Amino acid sequence: MSKTIKRKPIPKNMREKLYFKYLGHCAYCGEPIDYKDMQVDHFAPVYLFGDNIKLENLKCTCRSCNHYKSTYTLAKFREQLHLIPSRLERDSVSYKIAKRYGLIKESKESIIFYFEQLQQRIDRIKYRECAVWNLEDEMWFSEMSKYVKEKFNSTIVKWLEEFRDAQF
Numbered sequence: 001m002s003k004t005i006k007r008k009p010i011p012k013n014m015r016e017k018l019y020f021k022y023l024g025h026c027a028y029c030g031e032p033i034d035y036k037d038m039q040v041d042h043f044a045p046v047y048l049f050g051d052n053i054k055l056e057n058l059k060c061t062c063r064s065c066n067h068y069k070s071t072y073t074l075a076k077f078r079e080q081l082h083l084i085p086s087r088l089e090r091d092s093v094s095y096k097i098a099k100r101y102g103l104i105k106e107s108k109e110s111i112i113f114y115f116e117q118l119q120q121r122i123d124r125i126k127y128r129e130c131a132v133w134n135l136e137d138e139m140w141f142s143e144m145s146k147y148v149k150e151k152f153n154s155t156i157v158k159w160l161e162e163f164r165d166a167q168f
C-alpha cells in the first residue's frame with residue numbers, strides 16, 4: 001500500500017520568493033520557466049521526511065525535473081540522471097543511431113545543478129575569491145539584470161547594479 005501524505009498549500013508570496021530566488025529558472029536543470037508553469041519541489045522529499053514548507057526546503061522547478069526527481073533525495077536524483085544514457089543505449093534505437101552519427105555526445109562529468117552553480121557564483125563573489133569582475137561575471141550579471149528588469153521592480157535592479165559596481 002502506498003504512503004499518502006496530505007500536503008500543505010504553499011502560499012503565493014513564498015512561491016514568488018522561490019521564483020525570484022532562482023531568477024525564473026528551474027533550480028535543477030537551469031531552464032527558464034514562466035511563473036505560471038513553475039512547480040515547487042520539496043528538496044527533502046515529503047514521502048521520506050514529511051511536509052516541510054520552509055523556504056530552505058523548497059526549489060523552483062520545471063515540470064519535467066520535478067516529475068523525474070519525484071521522491072528521490074538529491075544524491076539519488078543525481079545518480080538516476082547519470083543512469084539515463086545507459087538506459088537509452090539499452091532501450092532506444094534512435095538514441096544509438098544519433099550517438100553513432102555524432103548527434104549526441106555523452107558526458108561522464110559530474111552533474112552540478114543550477115542552484116549549486118548559482119550558489120558557487122554568489123559565494124565566489126561574496127567571499128571575494130575573484131580579484132576582478134571578469135567577463136563571465138559580467139555576462140551572468142547582464143542576463144540576470146535583463147531578466148529582473150522584465151519581471152521585477154526597479155529597486156531590485158538598482159540593488160543588482162550596486163552589487164556589480166562594488167569594488168573588491
